[in-house]
Amino acid sequence: MINQIISLSKKLIEVPSVQENKKALKKVLEVAKKELKEFTIEEFEKNSVPSLLVYHGKTRPKRFKIILNAHLDVVPGPDRMFKPVVKKNRLYGRGAYDMKTAAAIELLVFKEMAQKVPYPLALQIVTDEEVGGFNGTKYQIEKGVRAGFVIAGEPTRFGVNNKAKGILWVKIKTSGKSAHGAYVWQGTNAILIMNQVLSKLIKLFPIPKKNAWKTTVNVARIETTNQTFNKIPDNCTALLDIRYRPEDKKTLLEKIKKVLPENTTMEVVSFEPPQFTDKENPYVLILRDSVKRIGGKLAPVVAKHGSSDIRHFNQVGCDGVTFGPWGLGSHTDNEWVAIRSLSYYYLMLKDFLKSLE
Ligand SMILES: [Zn+2]
Incomplete structure (x- = not known):
């Protein structure tokens, strides 16, 4: 089985399926389709982004019990990364860890x-x-695809990742009163007002000294239309990138609004939901049992700072986790997956599916 896994993974890695290369996105799906001829393949496409839903039987059920979710797009990388190499029990290449190898295994299982x-x-x-x-997972959900539980094969080193932070992007605009820079008492400086707002926000969401499960604020940009020295700026805009814990979602906007003085506006540019499935969810428990049975150790339940497609399912009430093999270096120029972990991953997924019978 391991030979089959590596051979299919290599075929997938060889296709440079970065987002800009729409031809390659189609091509990488062709590689998968070739392996799945005996099944029903529903093809979706939105904004030139193709995706597949594969199942046994003629018609799609209202709700699958389980969906194995995989993404075959990768982040860009140097050309050499699209030539997969096996070296010292590792498979190197773009997408080896995130997540073409896991995708190959999900397909084979x-x-x-x-x-x-x-x-x-x-x-x-x-x-x-x-x-x-x-345009992929979310679009399919819009087209009615549902499941009792979804597993996405993202890199987790056999951890069961049940929650991830949501993303809130806001633009805050303060306004003041402009005047000549020599007569500062005659104006109100919008940048100084912004300074106070930002101090209060950082007090509310302090920057952790190290990796911690906390809501964080990054001040990404500050700007004003004022271009000269001798004028008091009457406007200031700050762009904030807020990564919030699922448990903070309800109170988040209120908390921010409370520190804003009068004449300050907040524009929500993007409010992406977090990912969350209860760690006592029966499927989570069964998956962790499978990991223990095959791997010998109980799988840790882990939280992630960055989100995955599972959040789209959570939005419509479907539970799910990310769960993947052992490796390192996703999104870096040195990405690999441990070959020994691949057979384990295969057996764990299979054991999980069998345990649900
Ligand atoms: Zn990924």
Whole structure:
């Protein structure tokens, strides 16, 4: 089986399926489709982003019990990374860890199990996770695709990732009163007002000294239309990138609004939901059992700072986690997956699907 896994992974890695290369997105799906001829393949496309939904049987059920979700798009990298190499028990290449190898395994497990399990199982393959998943996973959900539980094969080193932070992007605009720079008492400086606002925000959400599960604020940009020295600026805009914990979602906007003085506006540019599935969810417990049975150790439940396509499912009440093999260096120029972990990953997924019968 390991040879099959590596051979298919290599074929997927060889296609430079970065977001800008729409031809390659189609091509990488062709590689997958070739392996799945005995199944129903529904093809989706939105804004030139293709995706697949694969299952056994003629018609799509209202709700799958399980969806194995995989993304075959990758972040850009140097050309050499699209020539996969096996070296010292590792498979190197762009997407080796995030997440073409896991995708290959999900595909092979699906192929083996889809006709055997007594419940509806689907394989969902998308090509835009790295840019938000709006035209892939989210689009399929808009078209009615649902599941009791979704597993996305993102890099987790056998951890079961049940929650991830949401993203809030806001523009805050303060306004003051302009005057000549020599007569500062005659004006109100909008930059100084902004300075106070930002201090209060950082007090509310202090910058952690190290990795911590906390809501954070990054001041990404500050600007004013004023271009000269001798004028008091009457406007200031700050761009904030806020990464929030699921548990902070309800109170977040209120908290920020409270520190804004009069004549200050806040524009929400993007408010992406967090990812959250209860760690006591029965599927989570069964998956962790499978990891223990096959791997010998109990899988830790882990939180992630960056989100995944699972959040789109959470939005419509479907639970899910990310769960993937062992490796390192996703999004870097030195990306690899540990070959020994691949057979384990295969067996764990298979054991999980069997345990649900
Ligand atoms: Zn990924």
